[in-house]
Amino acid sequence: MSTDVLTQELQQGFDCVYEKPDTLTDTRFHYCPGCGHGVAHRILMETIQELGIAEQTVGVAPVGCSVFAYHYMNIDMQEAAHGRACAVATGVKRVLPDRYVFTYQGDGDLAAIGTAETIHAVNRGENILIVFINNAIYGMTGGQMAPTTLAKMVTSTTPYGRETDWIGFPLKMTDLVAHLPGAYYVTRQAVHTPNAVRKAKKAIRNAFEYQKLNKGTCFVEIVSNCPSGWKMNPSDSNKWLEENMLPFYPLGDLKVPEKA
Amino acid sequence: MQEQISKEREIRLMKGNEALAEAAIRAGMHAYFGYPITPQSEILEYLTEQMPKRNFKVLQAESEVASINMIYGAAGAGARVMTTSSSPGISLMQEGLSYIASAELPCVVANVVRGGPGLGTIQPSQGDYFQAVKGGGHGDYRLIVLAPNSVQEMADFVFDGFRLAEKYRNPVMILTDGALGQMMEKVALPPEGSLEHVVPEWATVGKPKTREPNIITSLFIEPEKMQAVNIHLQKKYKTIEENEIRYEEYHTEDAEIILTAFGLSSRLCQKAVDLAREAGIKVGLLRPITLFPFPYQRISELAHDAKAFLTVEMNAGQMVEDVRLAVNGKKPVFFTGKMGGIIPSPEEILAKVEEMAANINNLTEVER
Numbered sequence: 001m002s003t004d005v006l007t008q009e010l011q012q013g014f015d016c017v018y019e020k021p022d023t024l025t026d027t028r029f030h031y032c033p034g035c036g037h038g039v040a041h042r043i044l045m046e047t048i049q050e051l052g053i054a055e056q057t058v059g060v061a062p063v064g065c066s067v068f069a070y071h072y073m074n075i076d077m078q079e080a081a082h083g084r085a086c087a088v089a090t091g092v093k094r095v096l097p098d099r100y101v102f103t104y105q106g107d108g109d110l111a112a113i114g115t116a117e118t119i120h121a122v123n124r125g126e127n128i129l130i131v132f133i134n135n136a137i138y139g140m141t142g143g144q145m146a147p148t149t150l151a152k153m154v155t156s157t158t159p160y161g162r163e164t165d166w167i168g169f170p171l172k173m174t175d176l177v178a179h180l181p182g183a184y185y186v187t188r189q190a191v192h193t194p195n196a197v198r199k200a201k202k203a204i205r206n207a208f209e210y211q212k213l214n215k216g217t218c219f220v221e222i223v224s225n226c227p228s229g230w231k232m233n234p235s236d237s238n239k240w241l242e243e244n245m246l247p248f249y250p251l252g253d254l255k256v257p258e259k260a
Numbered sequence: 261m262q263e264q265i266s267k268e269r270e271i272r273l274m275k276g277n278e279a280l281a282e283a284a285i286r287a288g289m290h291a292y293f294g295y296p297i298t299p300q301s302e303i304l305e306y307l308t309e310q311m312p313k314r315n316f317k318v319l320q321a322e323s324e325v326a327s328i329n330m331i332y333g334a335a336g337a338g339a340r341v342m343t344t345s346s347s348p349g350i351s352l353m354q355e356g357l358s359y360i361a362s363a364e365l366p367c368v369v370a371n372v373v374r375g376g377p378g379l380g381t382i383q384p385s386q387g388d389y390f391q392a393v394k395g396g397g398h399g400d401y402r403l404i405v406l407a408p409n410s411v412q413e414m415a416d417f418v419f420d421g422f423r424l425a426e427k428y429r430n431p432v433m434i435l436t437d438g439a440l441g442q443m444m445e446k447v448a449l450p451p452e453g454s455l456e457h458v459v460p461e462w463a464t465v466g467k468p469k470t471r472e473p474n475i476i477t478s479l480f481i482e483p484e485k486m487q488a489v490n491i492h493l494q495k496k497y498k499t500i501e502e503n504e505i506r507y508e509e510y511h512t513e514d515a516e517i518i519l520t521a522f523g524l525s526s527r528l529c530q531k532a533v534d535l536a537r538e539a540g541i542k543v544g545l546l547r548p549i550t551l552f553p554f555p556y557q558r559i560s561e562l563a564h565d566a567k568a569f570l571t572v573e574m575n576a577g578q579m580v581e582d583v584r585l586a587v588n589g590k591k592p593v594f595f596t597g598k599m600g601g602i603i604p605s606p607e608e609i610l611a612k613v614e615e616m617a618a619n620i621n622n623l624t625e626v627e628r
Contacts, residue, residue, distance in 0.1 A: 054466075054467065055467060055469070056466045057466060058337065058465070058466060060333070067479060070473070070477065073473075074467070074473055075466075075467050076466055076467045076475075077464065077473060077474075077476070077477075078332070078333060078336045078464055078475075078476040078477070079475070079476065079477035079478065079479050080329065080332070080333075081332075081355055081356065081359050084326070084329035084332075084356070087321070087325070087326040087327075087329035087330050087332075087333065088329050088330070088332050088333035088336075089333060090319070090326075090333060091291070091330035091331060091332060091333025091334035091335075091337065091341075092336065092337045092464065093333075094291055094317055094319060094330070095290055095291050095317065095334045095337050095338075095339035096466075099466055116322055116323060116325075116326070117322070117325075117329070120321075120322035120326065
């Protein structure tokens, strides 16, 4: 759309306002410019608003860059210890089975220190949504290697690149949990292009709708960038994500509900 | 009044672990999260067996780390919740307990203590006094610690535990041991539903449009705010110290030697006092029931007239440090104990008392 057309449409009263949902507070995100967390927060909370379930939803924040998620999400929230979000969410959901419960976790939190809690929550088929932000790095602590860090990828603790022969291989948590019978819906999405954002939002919407059915865990991975940790500007980081992350972490559904 | 209460109670013969589990159901516990470990697995077994017939939820977690964090979540959602474990499992819960104390979530945690350190033994011990009373996890926090010495108290203290936890928004630990957990005694159980519960207004149950979000957190990144939280917590702990100290005394009126002991040790000491009194030795017993808050003041008062103290524990000497703080050098304080899952006999305690009595006016603490 050219500027002229836009101006013309605005003059004609075309509604172009992209409003902030009530489910987000007025607090400014602390995330670095270009980071995927802001978009992920937004589509998550827009979905909760659109579904009209804000009053029935309890979120669990992790330790990591999104540790302050509850500053932005205008709903009841609990802050979990590092890696324990799925156990905390289990506790909430077991005593409030009619509420929507989600965790929002990064890859250090979910795929390293929280592996046991994550696998077992999914294996029990806890009726929760796990939103898993994978940017292949520990962002908050300054860019250290995560279990998801790609082979040869340089981080502050793999300064010569991740040598898989002695430090191990990048962990595909989403593929792992997709094998568990307790998983109902498992998908890998991204938020680096408008098209990807639309698809990711649809996945989150599906997950909340499935939660109503009490059929098991919904797991939505969002492959994201970390411009600061990757030492790139935002557009380069999105390009790098497409060229390096997506071949290893391909987007798409890993498990979808069987048709009735 | 006492008679009326006892009439409402149901008399059963039960293991301590079972009595604690049954009491939790009767106290209106909404959910239990736990992991098997000897010598307390009967609690999880009893509750899973009862769950279909009664109105509460049980979940066997994948670890004690998970169970304490499920407790965090469920307590934060306003439920009345309990977990139990034994020493090594309680060590795994210390992270969660620190978070729970900081986020001010009410819950009851029972530690059916076994001998340690390490994997240790499955036999009874009191080796977790320091861990329960002095912290265990990181940061400046306190658990309210109740130490039962009978199967009856294993049941009663669950009610007291929930009451205190909810009154002060603080985790309560029932510090018991493998012997009290495993032994059977008569227990009079309070009726079900006798403990009222109201969903607290701070709970994360879903935010209505009319209020601000409820946030359960222990994260206060600005030091000024973190300090304010700490000051608030310390003030609360002081209030607890002012209002909730509980202890029992046995023949302390004219005692020259005061035994101090908690939990199972206090029962052995009671017998030792009887034996010593038969032998004409003026001995009494002070048994702290709350280990935090600790009866420093009462022990300090007793130090005025008594000639010496003897602390008896099933560990290397842990509570004795608090007794010494209370006595503050006014009188000698001695210690005798057994470690590694051994229970001292009343006769062994008596022998120590007789040794002290023989030299009562000339005792010094050198043999510490």
